[in-house]
Amino acid sequence: MIPFNVPLVYGTEKEHVLKAIASHKLCGDGFYTKRCNEWIESRTGVRKALLTTSGTHALEMAAMLIDIQPGDEVIMPSFTFSSTANAFVLRGARIVFVDIRPDTMNIDENLIEKAITPRTKAICVVHYAGVACNMDKIMKIAKKKRLFVIEDAAQAVMSTYKGKALGSIGDIGCFSFHETKNYNMGEGGALLLKEERFLERAEIIREKGTNRSKFYRGAVDKYTWVDFGSSYLPSELNAAFLWGQLENADVINQNRLRSWGLYYELLKDLEEAGLLELPHIPQECQHNAHMFYIKMPNNEQRDDLIRYLKEKGVTAVFHYVPLHSAPAGLSFGRFFGQDIYTTAHSERLLRLPMYYGLKEEDIEFVVNCIKEFVYSLDSVKYGYYREKAQVF
Ligand SMILES: *Cc1c(COP(=O)(O)O)cnc(C)c1O
Numbered sequence: 001m002i003p004f005n006v007p008l009v010y011g012t013e014k015e016h017v018l019k020a021i022a023s024h025k026l027c028g029d030g031f032y033t034k035r036c037n038e039w040i041e042s043r044t045g046v047r048k049a050l051l052t053t054s055g056t057h058a059l060e061m062a063a064m065l066i067d068i069q070p071g072d073e074v075i076m077p078s079f080t081f082s083s084t085a086n087a088f089v090l091r092g093a094r095i096v097f098v099d100i101r102p103d104t105m106n107i108d109e110n111l112i113e114k115a116i117t118p119r120t121k122a123i124c125v126v127h128y129a130g131v132a133c134n135m136d137k138i139m140k141i142a143k144k145k146r147l148f149v150i151e152d153a154a155q156a157v158m159s160t161y162k163g164k165a166l167g168s169i170g171d172i173g174c175f176s177f178h179e180t181k182n183y184n185m186g187e188g189g190a191l192l193l194k195e196e197r198f199l200e201r202a203e204i205i206r207e208k209g210t211n212r213s214k215f216y217r218g219a220v221d222k223y224t225w226v227d228f229g230s231s232y233l234p235s236e237l238n239a240a241f242l243w244g245q246l247e248n249a250d251v252i253n254q255n256r257l258r259s260w261g262l263y264y265e266l267l268k269d270l271e272e273a274g275l276l277e278l279p280h281i282p283q284e285c286q287h288n289a290h291m292f293y294i295k296m297p298n299n300e301q302r303d304d305l306i307r308y309l310k311e312k313g314v315t316a317v318f319h320y321v322p323l324h325s326a327p328a329g330l331s332f333g334r335f336f337g338q339d340i341y342t343t344a345h346s347e348r349l350l351r352l353p354m355y356y357g358l359k360e361e362d363i364e365f366v367v368n369c370i371k372e373f374v375y376s377l378d379s380v381k382y383g384y385y386r387e388k389a390q391v392f
Contacts, residue, residue, distance in 0.1 A: 001313040002314045003353060003355075004317050004351070004353050005179075006355040006356075008182070008356045010252065010356070012244035012247065013242075013245065016032060016244045020032055020240035026235055026237060027236065028233025028235060028236065029216075029233055032242075033051050033233070035243050036051050036242050036246055039247075040246075044165035045165060046165075046167070046168045047196060048193045048202070049193070050191045050232075051177075051188060051239055052189045052191055053232050054176065055083065055152075055174055055189035056083040056086070058175065059150070061202060065201060065205070068093050070093075071093075072091075072092070072093045072122075073094050073095075073096050074094075075096045075107075075112055075115050075124070076095060076123070076124040078100075078322040078339070079128070080128070080320060080323065081320065083152075083154075084152045085323055085329070087124075089332045094119070094332065094333060096333065096334060096336050097322075097334070099335075099339060099341055100128075101341070102345050104279075104280060104282065105128045106125070106132075106134075107133055109137040113141050121147065122149065123141070123148070126152040126155075127153050130159040130288040130290035130291075131279070132159060132284070132285045133161075138170075139170070148171045149169075151169060151170040151172070151174065153167035153192075154176035154189070155176070155288075156175075156288065157288060158182065158249060158253050159290075161284055167192045172191065173191075175189050176189045185239065185241050186238055188242060191206075201227065204229055205227065206229065206230075208230060209230075210224060210225055256289035256290075256355075257288075257289045259289065259292070259354060259363060262360060263366075263367065266367040270374060275374045291351050292352045298348060305370065305373050306318070312369045314365070316350050316351060316352050317351050318349055322339070322343050324339070353366060
């Protein structure tokens with residue numbers, strides 16, 4: 001049996017969790033939270049990173065910090081997780097979904113400008129599979145139109161665009177440390193602030209609307225309720241667990257990249273034969289092997305392959321029913337322009353098992369199953385398959 005994901009436990013987490021317990025400081029913002037924040041700051045170059053209770057909560061904080069008001073519009077891809085949209089919907093925003101590029105499954109930067117209206121307040125980009133959006137173009141549009149750029153970099157810890165860390169390019173970046181991501185603390189995330197201007201308010205929102213962080217630094221002599229806010233600090237236990245992984249981030253990243261490279265190498269001839277499509281990594285992007293996906297020629301073959309792999313003990317999954325066609329998407333947003341790629345390509349996409357420590361022989365087994373499947377298609381159910389496949 002080859003699972004789709006094995007949540008990472010590197011081995012060093014326990015030692016840190018035990019130390020956190022022994023310190024008798026278990027609530028947020030202790031020794032380990034600070035270490036994790038500093039690690040993110042030094043790796044990404046942002047002015048301030050704050051661990052949060054989830055990637056979802058980091059996005060919610062971002063929406064509060066840029067002061068989203070009812071009726072504001074936020075542009076984003078429809079091919080993403082519900083949290084990307086919810087964060088802004090919770091503040092009363094309308095979501096304007098824009099089509100994706102078929103090569104990276106990221107928002108099509110060339111469609112953004114036309115989707116802007118006088119109500120547009122922000123663009124929320126999603127770096128799908130840890131591969132960067134075209135940030136040069138997007139930042140240029142945002143500057144010209146005076147819009148905020150929020151990076152949903154939930155999948156993109158350790159990824160870069162032209163050498164810059166994802167999450168550090170837009171006004172605010174959001175990481176996830178959910179157990180399905182490359183580095184995890186069970187549930188968790190981080191808010192990344194490039195500039196000073198959001199810092200004080202971010203600390204307040206994260207600390208139940210109080211200036212407690214300032215009080216602890218000795219900057220004020222009492223702490224009080226100063227703004228709206230919530231509780232977005234993770235416990236020290238979770239931060240200690242995460243630290244065990246962040247201190248080994250390079251080894252973990254290399255291991256994932258090796259698995260990704262092997263999948264790519266072994267599946268290349270199928271792509272060359274026109275039987276499936278592999279992910280495209282633009283020249284200026286260094287990715288983090290968050291996922292390995294393939295695209296089958298159509299939805300029926302994708303679903304059949306999932307079933308075939310399941311019979312062989314391999315769990316492969318698809319995801320993202322495009323948000324604009326989901327029940328909540330219909331009421332909270334609208335699709336701008338034509339949906340040429342979002343639905344069509346999401347229906348063809350299949351994610352293969354990917355996790356730290358995935359064995360080479362398991363990758364070979366998965367690839368062999370895929371090969372059996374596509375070659376057997378010729379004769380039986382999909383006599384037309386190969387010819388058709390040449391089209392894309
Ligand atoms: C995982 C993920 C999130 C949410 O992160 P959580 O930590 O699970 O709340 C948001 N956006 C994207 C694109 C994600 O992949």
